[in-house]
Amino acid sequence: MVMMSTLGVFISLALILGTANAASLGAVYTEGGMVQGKNRLIGLFRYVDVFKGIPFAAPPGRLEKPVPHPGWDGVLDATDYRNRCLQLTLLQTDVVGSEDCLYLNIWVPQGSKVSTNLPVMVFIYGGAFLLGSSQGANFLNNYLYDGQELADRGNVIVVTFNYRLGPLGFLSSGDADAPGNYGLWDQHAAIAWVHRNIRNFGGNPDNITIFGESAGAASVNFQILSPKNKGLIRRAISQSGVALCPWAIIRNPRQHAEEIARTVGCPIDSGMVACLKMTDPKAVTLAGKIKMSTSAAEPIVNNLYLSAVIDGDFLPNEPETLFGNTANIDYIVGVNDMDGHIFATVDIPSINNALASTSVDEVRSLAMALSESRGVDAGIATFQEYTVSWGSDPSDKDIKKTVVDLETDYIFLVPxxxxxxxxxxxxxxxxxxxxxxxxxxxMPVYPLWMGADHADDLQYIFGKPFSTPLGYFPRHRDVAQYMIAYWTNFAHTGDPNNGESKVPVAWPEFASSGHQYLDIHNSMNSNSVKQMLRTREVYYWTRVFASYPVVKKN
Structure with a gap:
């Protein structure tokens, strides 16, 4: 007992001494002025400097590109998150946020000395280009995108930022009046700000890794494809989304812009954009709500109509033609094995209901709807492709899993x-x-056959099993440890196996031998290295389905 008491005194003394000699940046000079964050003690001689709410651009003009911030006098108090960008609430009945929203947050790990020349990881959040913020969802004061665990455990600087969403971020008139992609320009502005300023925070501007999930993952892909970012980005990670996803590019932006204009009472002639710029931004944002159908014949993915456009500027051409711009950028791309589940449960609610069966007709309707761009024959082929293994009497479980596989493949995995x-x-x-x-x-309400749903990976990469340990089992801490190790090693060296963290199994390059991939879960070993992921389905969508002629819409 005495020994424990003495040990406690020594630990307390060490913490006091550590606090007294805390390695901290203090006030930091940026191009806009001085900023002062907070220094957190998080372990024995381990600290994190946290800066929240640093402006990386001026409050943006409506439907205009971001411009540099004019700066400020004195020292900016950078200790609280700023408003998220104006966006719909989850129920789409109201809006939250502000137009003045272009701010970023920085986490800098410190040891006994102030850090220098650290790799930088810049995160882009998802949310269908309609929702989201730099801090993410929160319970009490526990924010999903808090970068502390990732920064400390991986010895990297973590940056998160806001970008415009919905009509204010992605409406396009299809011409020079409102070319679109404002949210992508915001992302570019944040990345460029980091490149110009991060050295003062102890970061290496020549070693920036951008990473993101869902719409943020597609954004990561857009950023490395765009010639506007030449020389700014060293590495990239796309988690469940790329520029080739069917929801990532909108082909008829003018039509949707006119729908929004009509909803808010604006003309659809040459005065449309000028009118939209003068209209209450809350009304414009509400006009961008998506139709939440519960019908297999009208899947939600077909209703996502506010996203990137080929504008001839930020995206000068089709994404598949721009990969030459990524020739010297290291790139990790992956998906969750049941990424499509979250969409499937909206389209066919019986998926999660053990007491309700899912009908073959619903699967057929879904296959036809997802294939509508290539016509009826393509829809029939899709249905046949996904039901070929059913036999004459498929179980309800098989039917439900087929729905999830179909949506996962089409929306995320194949692209x-x-x-x-x-x-x-x-x-x-x-x-x-x-x-x-x-x-x-x-999620305890999900079926027993359920794998990793869309966005399930985020809690692990941001270290939630460590920061909120009571909510997780030891195996979840293993997953978080593995992901943080691979992700931050990659940020350090461009090789997820080599860096400051030990990994459970070597992750081979994709093209090294038979298009290999790593299966990430809580009990990884040499069997976790696999190859040719869903080759048959990839071949179907990229070759067979793509061979059907495109159906012209009226």
């Missing part, structure tokens, strides 16, 4: 595989890595 092939084929010095995240969902 991601196509992006991997394109990056690998165009690579000069850039390395390519593929993964499949398969840690089962922790």
């Amino acid at each position: 991601s595989q196509a992006a991997l092939y394109l990056h690998s084929d165009n690579a000069v010095s850039g390395r390519t890595y593929s993964y499949l995240f398969t840690e089962p969902s922790r």
Whole structure:
């Protein structure tokens, strides 16, 4: 007992001494002025400097590109998150946020000395280009995108930032009046700000890794494809989304802009954009709500109509033609094995209901709807492709899993595989890595056959099993440890196996031998290295389905 008491005194003394000699940046000079954050003690001689709410651009003009911030006098108090960008609430009945929203947050790990020349990891959040913020969802004061665990455990600087969403971020008139992609320009502005200023925070501006999930993952792909970012980005990670996803590019932006204009009472002639700029931004944002159908014949993915456009500027051409711009960028691309589940449960609610069966007709309707761009024959072919293994009497479980597989493949997995092939084929010095995240969902209401749902990976990469340990089992801490190790090693060296953290199994490059990928879960070993991910389905969508003629819409 005395020994424990003495040990406690020594630990307390060490913490006091450590606090007294805390390694901290103090006030930091940026191009806009001085900023002062907070220094957190997080362990024995371990600290993190946290800066929240630093402006990386001026409050943006409506439907205009971001411009530099004019700066400020004195020292900016950078200790609180700023408003998220104006966006719909989850129920789409109201809006939250502000137009003045272009701010970023920085986490800098410190040891006994102030850090210098650290790799920088810049995160881009998802949310269908309609929702989201730099801090993410929160319970009490526990924010999903808090960068502390990732920064400390991986010895990297972590940056998160806001970008405009919905109509204010992605409406396009299809011409020079409102070319679109404002949210992508915001992302570019944040990355460029980091490149110009991060050295003063102890970062290496020549070693920036951007990473993101869902719409943020597609954004990561857009950023490395765009010639506007030449020389700014060294590495990239796309988690469940790429520029080739069917929801990532809008082909008829003018039509949707006119729908929004009509909703808010604006003309659809040459005065449309001028009117939209003068209209209450809350009304414009509300006009961008998506139709939440619960019908297999009208899947939600077909209703996502506010996203990137080929504007001839930020995106000068089709994404598949721009992978030459990524030739010297190291790239990790992966998906969760049941990424499509979150969409499937909206389209066919019986998926999660053990007491309700899912009908073959619903699967057929879904296959036809997802194939509508190529016509009826393509829809029939899709249905046949996904039901070929059913036999004469498929179980309800088989039918439900087929729905999830169909949506996962179409919305996320196949486009991601196509992006991997394109990056690998165009690579000069850039390395390519593929993964499949398969840690089962922790949601107790989900079916027993459930794998990793969309966004399940985020809690692990941001170290939630460590920061909120009572909510997780030891196996979840293993998953978090593995992901943080691979991700931050990659940020350090461009090779997820080599860096400051030990990994459970070597992750081979995608094209090293038979298009290999890493299966990420809680009990990884040499069997976790696999190859040719869902090759048959990839072949179907990229070759067979793509061979059907495109159906012209009226």
